[in-house]
Amino acid sequence: MLLIFFMSNFRAVSQTEKKDETRAEPNVITPGIGTTAPSDAIVLFDGTSFSQWDDGKGGDAKWKLENGAMIVVKGAGDIYTKQSFGDCQLHIEWRSPETVVGEGQTRGNSGVIFQKRYELQVLDSYNNPTYFNGQAGSIYNQSPPLVNACRKPGEWQSYDVVFMAPRYNSNSTLEIPPRITVFQNGVLVQNNFVIKGVTMPRVTFDAYFKGPLQLQDHGDHGNPVSYRNIWIREL
Numbered sequence: 001m002l003l004i005f006f007m008s009n010f011r012a013v014s015q016t017e018k019k020d021e022t023r024a025e026p027n028v029i030t031p032g033i034g035t036t037a038p039s040d041a042i043v044l045f046d047g048t049s050f051s052q053w054d055d056g057k058g059g060d061a062k063w064k065l066e067n068g069a070m071i072v073v074k075g076a077g078d079i080y081t082k083q084s085f086g087d088c089q090l091h092i093e094w095r096s097p098e099t100v101v102g103e104g105q106t107r108g109n110s111g112v113i114f115q116k117r118y119e120l121q122v123l124d125s126y127n128n129p130t131y132f133n134g135q136a137g138s139i140y141n142q143s144p145p146l147v148n149a150c151r152k153p154g155e156w157q158s159y160d161v162v163f164m165a166p167r168y169n170s171n172s173t174l175e176i177p178p179r180i181t182v183f184q185n186g187v188l189v190q191n192n193f194v195i196k197g198v199t200m201p202r203v204t205f206d207a208y209f210k211g212p213l214q215l216q217d218h219g220d221h222g223n224p225v226s227y228r229n230i231w232i233r234e235l
Helices: 002-019
Strands: 042-045 064-066 069-071 079-085 088-095 110-114 118-122 157-164 174-176 179-184 187-194 211-215 226-234
Touching: 088 110, 110 157, 118 157, 118 179
Parallel strands: none
Antiparallel strands: 042 226, 064 069, 069 226, 079 211, 088 157, 088 226, 110 118, 110 211, 157 179, 179 187
């Protein structure tokens, strides 16, 4: 009798769902294959130019372009997307130098920074002890990765990220904080983490729904980290 009740209830729900015409039909897109981005993605870097990037002040990005990758030039400064984003899905690939220089935070240090505020750490964390919320895959200074999924120095690695931007009330007070989910090399390292505040050198949230994506030149702690195959989907 109990089974009959549940089966009847399931059929009723299913029929209701079928009759619901208030929902928009999902858009049809072509998924990416290999290094190809999905058809609705914005390609931020295809290995040929810095056309989607600048120095944050409207000037040219001053990093190096080599063999289909962009490479940090020490002292050249961070680079920023010309377009701003809120909720998004990001795919980005990065590589620390094959020749290991330094240790801890001085080894292959860079970062993927959302809205100029929230940093997903890039670091050579292969056999390289450092503080846990500063290693690769961490939300810098807040959340260590669930596991260390780093490949060896010189090998390409990937981040696949879903970032949900903060929401603010009409008086600019924070209503919903930002959240982030990160897969490193196909492994979950941040699971819908609620970001507690800005991870860059600021101490409070600002009313700021959209902002550029930023890649970090860590200056004196920087090694020539490389990036390639960068695309983003607005959600």
